[in-house]
Amino acid sequence: MRLLLVEDEGELADLVRTKLTGEGFAVDIAGSAEEAQAAMDSTGYDAVILDLRLPDGDGLEVLREVRDRRNQTPVIVVTARDSVHDRVRGLNAGADDYLVKPFALEELVARIAAVLRRPGAALGMRLEVANLAFDTTTREVVVSGQPLVVPRRELAALELLMRRAGRVVTKDALENAVYSNGEETESNAIESHLSRLRKRLREAGAGVAILGVRGVGYMFRAAVEA
Numbered sequence: 189m190r191l192l193l194v195e196d197e198g199e200l201a202d203l204v205r206t207k208l209t210g211e212g213f214a215v216d217i218a219g220s221a222e223e224a225q226a227a228m229d230s231t232g233y234d235a236v237i238l239d240l241r242l243p244d245g246d247g248l249e250v251l252r253e254v255r256d257r258r259n260q261t262p263v264i265v266v267t268a269r270d271s272v273h274d275r276v277r278g279l280n281a282g283a284d285d286y287l288v289k290p291f292a293l294e295e296l297v298a299r300i301a302a303v304l305r306r307p308g309a310a311l312g313m314r315l316e317v318a319n320l321a322f323d324t325t326t327r328e329v330v331v332s333g334q335p336l337v338v339p340r341r342e343l344a345a346l347e348l349l350m351r352r353a354g355r356v357v358t359k360d361a362l363e364n365a366v367y368s369n370g371e372e373t374e375s376n377a378i379e380s381h382l383s384r385l386r387k388r389l390r391e392a393g394a395g396v397a398i399l400g401v402r403g404v405g406y407m408f409r410a411a412v413e414a
């Protein structure tokens with residue numbers, strides 16, 4: 189799952205990104221209102237964490253523009269300004285939740301999980317294909333009831349493939365799910381992750397297949413009985 193963190197304080201942004209990456213998210217950082225707008229125009233995020241006081245403007249303006257375009261991505265507003273006035277302004281502008289600085293990182297993680305679990309949002313579902321199950325809340329993968337350990341990047345790829353099971357997933361979409369903006373990626377990185385994932389699933393006895401769709405991407409589905 190991919191998050192956008194809009195925060196101009198570099199140290200705080202790095203700290204938050206490290207925590208969220210450890211929780212299994214891909215995290216992009218935008219350091220200004222302009223960068224935030226550009227990132228949201230080019231990428232579909234599962235949730236946005238939005239600082240209100242940005243060097244080139246008010247984060248609430250970013251939020252208003254996003255909502256004006258009927259973009260319903262969950263947004264958690266973060267600000268040092270702890271006043272009822274700002275809280276009301278944030279919620280009126282379409283924020284899903286509100287966090288006041290300084291906040292505990294665990295609290296932020298809990299709030300993100302909460303907005304992602306809302307109806308229509310990304311979390312709170314159990315994905316199942318054949319004997320393979322993926323709990324999107326706990327991030328646990330199970331094959332025929334047996335837990336399977338899957339490394340972080342393969343897990344991100346598996347989640348997207350399972351969410352779109354039976355449909356073609358482009359290589360670009362997989363790269364977006366697996367890597368943050370600006371992360372170094374080898375041109376064949378996705379193929380390598382998928383080849384390790386295929387082997388892992390096969391060895392665990394998962395009755396699923398990751399098919400290559402030439403020149404387009406991949407499709408995930410239950411394996412056809414021989």
Ligand code: CA
Nearest residue numbers: 196239241242
């Ligand atoms: Ca700020």
